Amino acid sequence: MDANATIDILTPLVPGAAFEAGASVDFATVVVPAEHIAATCTALRDTPSLGFEVLVEVTAADYLPRTPRYEVVYHLLSVKNRLRLRLKVRVTADGSVPTVQAVYPGAGWLEREVWAMFGIVFDGHPDLRRLLMPEDWEGHPARKDYPVQIQKTAQTYAPLEISEEQFRSNLERDRVRRQPH
């Protein structure tokens, strides 16, 4: 099924959305406006002639210096119809995308990874934290303007919650207890 056939089925199901067929060498690509992504995914999953019940992958690409700067890419799979589909959402440098976690629970970590790597915010995501990096990491490494081959000192997860004095007094207390009887 090519992109235009998919768009023809989708357009009446998602009112107000202007879909666009994208160029591709492998399978159909549909460009979806950001605000309609969740409704589009619901329609793609629940319409029997499409039946995209598996979200295979969510990722993004940074097209600096082009505007809009980012593309969030969703790869969907329909097992019963033997189809693959790629959805693209174009995002500006300070833009955001609604989460699709309500439609595909498996999107949770994938969206977290995209947020950590690219800094693209997923609206309505219940747990948007760093996934592969420490929580206090600065910057979004997969962006094209993030420096490569930098020296960074090791970062700790959180400061020690015990003060120097407390540490010493603990030592002293243990020492007293260890006296031979």
Next chain:
Amino acid sequence: MSDIRTETMTVNMGPQHPSTHGVLRLVLELDGEFIQSVVPTIGYLHTGIEKTAEQKKWQQVIPLVERMDYLGAQSNSLAYALCVEKLLGLEMPQRVNDIRVLLAELQRIASHLIWVGTHGLEIGAVSMLFYAVKERELLLNINELIAGFRFFPSYIRIGGLREDLPRGFHAQVTEFLDRFPGKIDEFERLLTKNDIYQRRTQGVGVITREHAYAWGLVGPIARAGGSDYDVRKYFPYCGYETYDFKVPTATAGDVYARYQVRIAEMRESVKIARQALARISPTGAFACNDTRVVPPPKDKVYSEMEALIQHFLIYSQGFTVPAGDAYVAVEGARGEHGTYIVSDGSNRPWRVKMRAPSLMAIQALPAVVHGGLIADVVAVIGSTDVVMGDCDR
């Protein structure tokens, strides 16, 4: 009895716990022996391979991606090579496809062997590991024969293979394929009807087909729950449609069903490998004849000026790939290994993204083990066959 403490207990499992397959950390909240919640923490093996790949030339990315899923190295490089070849529009000679199929199946067996060994070890069947690793050693010897490298051969290249098959390849593979089915019977005698193993695994960690699809799990985990989705059958690559094999499935969806599926997959892999080996001639084409990508043969480099220039260009600048993006998936040992590549038309990738089946499996873990026993966590992690290198990339 009024002073019985009833609050839940938080236990930290990992990152160095032996049953967490590398460096996976789980924070468990326990009510006695029962699990109230699980919070996985991942990223201990994150090495930024995808970012590094953007700095490398196309061909130089192959050794990088092989180090992601280090137990199924050649599934990664096959997915990557097929994806770049799709962007380049290259067609491989039949012999290259057959060799790739053979290598992919041997890689699947090698990965499943480590899985059956470590899974058995965690359940308490310690001797499984020794039997399994002994067989895997023979597969590593085959890797050493073809590439001189045991874990990460980097033998599959964009445009074909690195070089032709070495002398003695057929004999060594045939020897393994003749020996191995008997060894699978041996493994099964140890585990399949083992009462302790059955009690630890049957009805534990059930993942149904619908559950698997919702969490994005495709591969042996979904097939144990009744799915028949296999990339080799649904979206054939490398000529898999011309091979005669079955896709093993089960319906229970528990740890035991995943064991049955993987054992049956090893038998099917032997079948495919035999068919592939019969098709491969000892010498012949080992790369396509596209001069943009494949360097000319050495004797021409030494005798013809054009060939020398071509050789020099390929090894200094690399080659360019037409602008665009593509996603290609192969059936790896852990499920769908996909590669999404964006090219801007230059000699380096703009973006490389590997789909990580292990990441999806760990994400689904809290829902699977909720309410179960703490001992079942070990069985479930083992049965999902996660590789942290694949998960963290």
